[in-house]
Amino acid sequence: MGLSAVTVLGVDRPGVIASVTTSLSDCGANIQDSTMTLLGGHVAMMLLVSGPLDSAALRTHLSVPELVVTVSAVEAQRDFGCPGQGLGYVLTVHGPDQPGIISAISAALASVGGNITGMSTRLTGRLYVLIADVDVPAAVDVAALMRKLAGVGAGMDSEITFRPMEPDLL
Numbered sequence: 631m632g633l634s635a636v637t638v639l640g641v642d643r644p645g646v647i648a649s650v651t652t653s654l655s656d657c658g659a660n661i662q663d664s665t666m667t668l669l670g671g672h673v674a675m676m677l678l679v680s681g682p683l684d685s686a687a688l689r690t691h692l693s694v695p696e697l698v699v700t701v702s703a704v705e706a707q708r709d710f711g712c713p714g715q716g717l718g719y720v721l722t723v724h725g726p727d728q729p730g731i732i733s734a735i736s737a738a739l740a741s742v743g744g745n746i747t748g749m750s751t752r753l754t755g756r757l758y759v760l761i762a763d764v765d766v767p768a769a770v771d772v773a774a775l776m777r778k779l780a781g782v783g784a785g786m787d788s789e790i791t792f793r794p795m796e797p798d799l800l
Contacts, residue, residue: 633662634685635704638675640697646673649694657691658682667750678704716745716765717772718795721779723760725788727753731760734782735790742775743767758788763795 638650647666654661659681666675683691689701721739723731736746748763766775776792783790 632682632684633678633680633704633706634659634688635702636675636677636679636688636692637700638673638677638694638697640673640694642668642671642673646694646697647675650675650677650692650697650699653692653694654679654681657688659688665748716743716767717770719764719766719772720791720793720795721760721762721764722791723758723783723788725758725783725786726756727758728786731758731786731788734786735760735762735779738775738778738782739764739766741778742770744770744775764792 636650636654638646640646651661654677659679661677661679663678664676666673668674679688681688685701685703689699692699692701721735723735725731732749732751738744739746744764744766746762747765749760750762751758751760753759766772772792779790779792
């Protein structure tokens, strides 16, 4: 069974997700991981699927009108039963929209070996909101990282919070 990364982008309408997932199911593909969001009235989906078809055959089968669909063969890179090696945190940013917000936040996290494992952003009027799941190595000085993030936030006139993930909510 091959593993494929599928991306879908198109104008949102009722039934888009049903069309894509029905096409996948009809050809025996199993969705192992997925994410979907709306971006300015467009649906954006990313799926990791396994199944009997190679990427080219899967792409042919996923011909959904008015959607841009890409399919690429990928190698499995993680053990789905193995928890992360670091500590889980939730990072939030609230402030005015401006270029460089994600760049500054991700650079501060990367400087200590932190990894963003999930992220969502939304612009509402002039308010920019970012919510990210972050994995940091157990040896990281979290207090120092929080001071660094606070400095980044102050430089962008934004409030940044960084709190431990609630394991009971996962």
